[in-house]
Amino acid sequence: xxxxxxxxxxxxxxxxxxxxxxxxxxxxxxxxxxxxxxxxxxxxxxxxxxxxxxxxxxxxxxxxxxxxxxxxxxxxxxxxxxxxxxxxxxxxxxxxxxxxxxxxxxxxxxxxxxxxxxxxxxxxxxxxxxxxxxxxxxxxxxxxxxxxxxxxxxxxxxxxxxxxxxxxxxxxxxxxxxxxxxxxxxxxxxxxxxxxxxxxxxxxxxxxxxxxxxxxxxxxxxxxxxxxxxxxxxxxxxxxxxxxxxxxxxxxxxxxxxxxxxxxxxxxxxxxxxxxxxxxxxxxxxxxxxxxxxxxxxxxxxxxxxxxxxxxxxxxxxxxxxxxxxxxxxxxxxxxxxxxxxxxxxxxxxxxxxxxxxx
Numbered sequence: 001x002x003x004x005x006x007x008x009x010x011x012x013x014x015x016x017x018x019x020x021x022x023x024x025x026x027x028x029x030x031x032x033x034x035x036x037x038x039x040x041x042x043x044x045x046x047x048x049x050x051x052x053x054x055x056x057x058x059x060x061x062x063x064x065x066x067x068x069x070x071x072x073x074x075x076x077x078x079x080x081x082x083x084x085x086x087x088x089x090x091x092x093x094x095x096x097x098x099x100x101x102x103x104x105x106x107x108x109x110x111x112x113x114x115x116x117x118x119x120x121x122x123x124x125x126x127x128x129x130x131x132x133x134x135x136x137x138x139x140x141x142x143x144x145x146x147x148x149x150x151x152x153x154x155x156x157x158x159x160x161x162x163x164x165x166x167x168x169x170x171x172x173x174x175x176x177x178x179x180x181x182x183x184x185x186x187x188x189x190x191x192x193x194x195x196x197x198x199x200x201x202x203x204x205x206x207x208x209x210x211x212x213x214x215x216x217x218x219x220x221x222x223x224x225x226x227x228x229x230x231x232x233x234x235x236x237x238x239x240x241x242x243x244x245x246x247x248x249x250x251x252x253x254x255x256x257x258x259x260x261x262x263x264x265x266x267x268x269x270x271x272x273x274x275x276x277x278x279x280x281x282x283x284x285x286x287x288x289x290x291x292x293x294x295x296x297x298x299x300x301x302x303x304x305x306x307x308x309x310x311x312x313x314x315x316x317x318x319x320x321x322x323x324x325x326x327x328x329x330x331x332x333x334x335x336x337x338x339x340x341x342x343x344x345x346x347x348x349x350x351x352x353x354x355x356x357x358x359x
Contacts, residue, residue: 100144
């Protein structure tokens with residue numbers, strides 16, 4: 001709780017606790033916040049001032065038996081939390097639903113968790129329901145994509161003002177793992193998901209509008225590995241793990257481009273930043289050796305090469321990437337000990353990081 005030593009409340013996440021990960025957000029005041037699962041919910045650390053380097057003592061945000069979590073922000077820096085929750089039913093089985101909470105200000109308590117139900121029909125057990133992925137579109141609509149128990153893709157949308165729609169269907173089948181979702185500057189949202197026969201892609205025809213049919217792309221991705229980033233106005237690049245080529249990048253106007261990187265399980269974190277005057281893309285993932293691996297290349301010029309470096313810092317899941325109040329890249333990881341560690345970009349050329357700091 002606030003006032004306690006951060007190290008004293010950093011506990012090992014039990015193996016029976018499914019929720020894993022680390023998330024970074026930047027508030028309207030410029031301060032970063034790190035969220036890590038722990039006993040009692042989400043442990044939360046916040047910078048003491050914009051740009052750091054200091055962080056305050058942690059507090060705990062209650063989380064109602066979440067197995068998975070998605071975190072996204074609005075243009076006003078409101079933080080949306082979308083979780084997959086499991087509960088024991090009266091007959092001893094497991095019921096699953098999607099829940100939502102929102103944090104309006106840095107360091108302030110979030111709202112209560114509100115159930116959003118599931119796309120399954122009443123009485124259908126939701127054990128196979130996938131993990132939610134969430135983004136906020138330019139018009140301010142929260143979109144939640146989730147793989148349903150029948151291998152299809154479903155989408156739920158919250159319009160500005162808090163009015164929820166109904167679970168819609170994105171046509172496709174045999175979807176494996178979590179999708180990648182990105183909100184474009186055009187106001188449209190796109191979704192990509194892996195299947196055994198290749199990746200499926202969906203895109204809104206217009207902001208807030210209807211979705212077209214699925215498009216099958218000529219790229220094979222390991223389930224759970226896709227990630228997406230807008231790399232040009234109205235255009236996304238998709239990243240993921242090809243079983244034969246490691247990390248690959250894919251755009252609608254080109255075939256899959258091998259990037260290397262020796263990725264382990266999960267999707268990479270991706271962010272754009274300016275390095276030495278060049279618009280660059282930074283990728284970070286958990287390598288096959290269990291450590292955080294970072295790659296840098298000029299945006300949409302992957303053919304010129306992506307330069308990878310092994311941080312040597314163990315990480316339990318995909319690292320988190322964000323810009324701080326000074327525009328520097330900040331990377332965060334969580335090790336098997338449950339302790340979050342952050343590294344901040346130095347002022348030197350290229351992309352290098354200061355020594356890692358334990359929170």
